Amino acid sequence: MSASRLKIFTGNSNRPLAEEICRSINEPLGEATVTSFPDGESFVKINENIRGHDVFIIQSTCPPTNHNLVELLIMIDAARRASAQRITAVLPFYGYARQDRKDQPRVPITAKLVANLIVAAGANRVLTMDLHSQQIQGFFDIPVDHLYASPVFFKHLADTRRENFVVCSPDVGGMKMAAAYADVLGAGLALVAKKRTSATKVEAINVVGEVNGCDVLLVDDITETAGTLSAAAKILREHGARSIRAAVSHCILNEVAIDRLKSGLIDELITTNSTPINSHGIPVTVLSIASLLGQAIQRINSNESVTSLFRVKGF
Structure with missing residues (x-):
């Protein structure tokens, strides 16, 4: 053809x-x-x-x-x-x-x-x-x-590999993706254990891995309310994370998500244009696929x- x-x-x-x-x-x-x-x-x-x-x-x-x-x-x-x-x-x-x-x-x-x-x-x-x-x-x-979308993210993150760079999964289900990112970027690996209390609320329970004084990259495939990301960012801050960014393939941001992201727990949200993105004044970097x-x-x-x-x- x-x-x-x-x-x-x-x-x-x-x-x-x-x-x-x-x-x-x-x-x-x-x-x-x-x-x-x-x-x-x-x-x-x-x-x-x-x-x-x-x-x-x-x-x-x-x-x-x-x-x-x-x-x-x-x-x-x-x-x-x-x-x-x-x-x-x-x-x-x-x-x-x-x-x-x-x-x-x-x-x-x-x-x-x-x-x-x-x-x-x-x-x-x-x-x-x-x-x-x-x-x-x-x-x-x-x-x-x-x-x-990972090759697009890897290219963007190539200049941000630091000495104390850690890739973190915000839940157990994303551990395989986080491990792939950590392997390619030569970074450490961490995991946040969470408990979902409702469709919009998530409670982070514990952090597995060392994040104190580290620049942390949260990786996930989709976020809608930013509940998982916010809960993970909060407990990572409590464990001494120096900075927190999130790399998410698909962002379907609603009003709840915007409010959570404006709290400042996450320094930068990196996503793709797989869906239309309106930043609403939050720090968002949109990569093209x-x-x-x-x-x-x-x-x-x-x-x-x-x-x-x-x-x-x-x-």
Whole structure:
């Protein structure tokens, strides 16, 4: 399949990222009408001939989550009915990923439901980044290309490796990610043990590892209320951490998170543009994943391996 057959479209969730992706690979962003009727129903019309083309639809399922998800499904269906040869759903951020198991009676596995919906709509492939849990790839019966934002973070953090630099996981689940960061950056490793008391409140219990007098980097895949990060930062300060930064792949910052981040417990929040970011006056550094996704789109289009995108240069 030649690269000339490539067509890229986007919904309304994160148009600036889609435009940046297209610029990074010198491809035009496809013309499509994606609007809503007065009653809230989404309407999609693809304004180009895509018969026999390799179509990529870029859409993060960030807030308004349900609206953006349905918009993605309708765009996929429109492309399928327009006789696209292959449809790849590009989800820089995969919403509902935290609902990936039955951890209490009578609850759904919504991450699997969303996967079923994307496949039923007509997607032939999925390209996504930093899923909350690896097993979500197995929820799809179509190929999934799972990218990591870590090479983008490593490049940014290359100049900040210090003598007393420690990478810390804010919970047990993120220990594997923190260990990978510590290994690449040549840093120490620590862990904060936490107890979640509600959907928005987290209590940090203890710190495993030495952080006294150290510059600490908290790493996580997603934050919404900043509860886990704030609780971890508070106990790290109590244990003598000199400075605290947080590297988070996806930031869905609500008002609660903004208030917590304004408290000054975290000196800098480093994230990506997988979702639209409004800093609200807090110290946020936004790194672009456009080039990473652009290269992946090109490689998928030309049926090449995307493995080389995981390699980290300069370390």
